[in-house]
Amino acid sequence: MQSKSQLVTSIEAFYARHHYWTPTNEKVTRIETPFVNRHRDTVIFYVVQETKQGLKLTDGGYTLDDLEGEGCFSSRSPQQLQLLTGQIERRGVSFDSESHEIFLRTSTQDYARHQIQLLHTLLFIEDLFSATAFQHDGPFIDQVHDFLTSVKRHITAQPTLADSSNQTRYADFVVVSSEHGPAKLIWTMNNADNRSYAAAIIIEKCQIQSQHANTEFYVMINDEAPVAEDVIQILKAEDITPVLFSKRYEHVAQLTGQANWDEPEC
Structure with a gap:
């Protein structure tokens, strides 16, 4: 187990060492992160080059589609949508209600900090809507x-x-x-x-x-x-x-x- 100081200083190296980049086409790169979801599958997001310096980081809609497919989240529930949008917006991340994408836009210069921001949001949202979240007395x-x-x-x-x-x-x-x-x-x-x-x-x-x-x-x-x-x-x-x-x-x-x-x- 690392000490707190070791953990803090190793974060950037950890991300650099364990992210796997796979170009899917000229403008889209698939990123495999060092984290896993509740299925023990690697958490993945995509980097889309929209302009020379402009990037879109997105989960491609997977996180919410997976939760909805297992009955953990309902895009038809006003209560759940309100909870989702409020939590996503405060984290500086966007949500597309049609595609279910959780995404943000950034530049090549700010990519490093924004990839962490998106990744932590994806982990938070999955935990927020896990199976037991809405039992009994609400979220x-x-x-x-x-x-x-x-x-x-x-x-x-x-x-x-x-x-x-x-x-x-x-x-x-x-x-x-x-x-x-x-x-x-x-x-x-x-x-x-x-x-x-x-x-x-x-x-x-x-x-x-x-x-x-x-x-x-x-x-x-x-x-x-x-x-x-x-x-x-x-x-x-x-x-x-x-x-x-x-x-x-x-x-x-x-x-x-x-x-x-x-x-x-x-």
């Missing part, structure tokens, strides 16, 4: 929001933060501490077996902490399905506290600074 990310607002007034949903290179990084929530205590930055993880998304969260965290030293990091995990123990251990090794959603009230004092809190009766 898991909304359940986490409802829990946090019930125990702490001062939270910010969908925060964006800058890293040391002034690149935008993303989390799902930040809990603002009183006085001079640390802020709590929180991600949600709907698929508890999603190792690639766990890795993406770690990368985001390692980049964020260089500019936000007085911050603690958490991942709220949907544990309706069994949670992969190695995912828990990977997060802990990088100083990220995993919180199983079924045990969320055990962490209220840690998250909010409130010494006593009783779990509400069902």
Whole structure:
């Protein structure tokens, strides 16, 4: 297991070493990334050269078509479309409602940072709409929001933060501490077996902490399905506290600074 400093410094080399470029025609290149989806297939996107310096990075519609084919996502659901478009837009990525493409446009100069931006968005969207996301009380990310607002007034949903290179990084929530205590930055993880998304969260965290030293990091995990123990251990090794959603009230004092809190009766 790499230390945090080693992980931060090796990110660019990691991407360079494990991306595989396959030209499909004169203007389209297929990129195989070092991450896998829930099927254990390589996450792929395409680079389309639209002008001499202009590039389009796209998943070709695969991510949402695959989710819809398995009944995890419905393009006919206003609720799901609203959730999708809101999350994609805040990440600076676009969505084509006809082709289901998730894409962004960039230049050859900015390609490196935008490929990471698109890739992390694809991993996030797959996790957001995984099979258990809409059971019971609505989307898991909304359940986490409802829990946090019930125990702490001062939270910010969908925060964006800058890293040391002034690149935008993303989390799902930040809990603002009183006085001079640390802020709590929180991600949600709907698929508890999603190792690639766990890795993406770690990368985001390692980049964020260089500019936000007085911050603690958490991942709220949907544990309706069994949670992969190695995912828990990977997060802990990088100083990220995993919180199983079924045990969320055990962490209220840690998250909010409130010494006593009783779990509400069902």
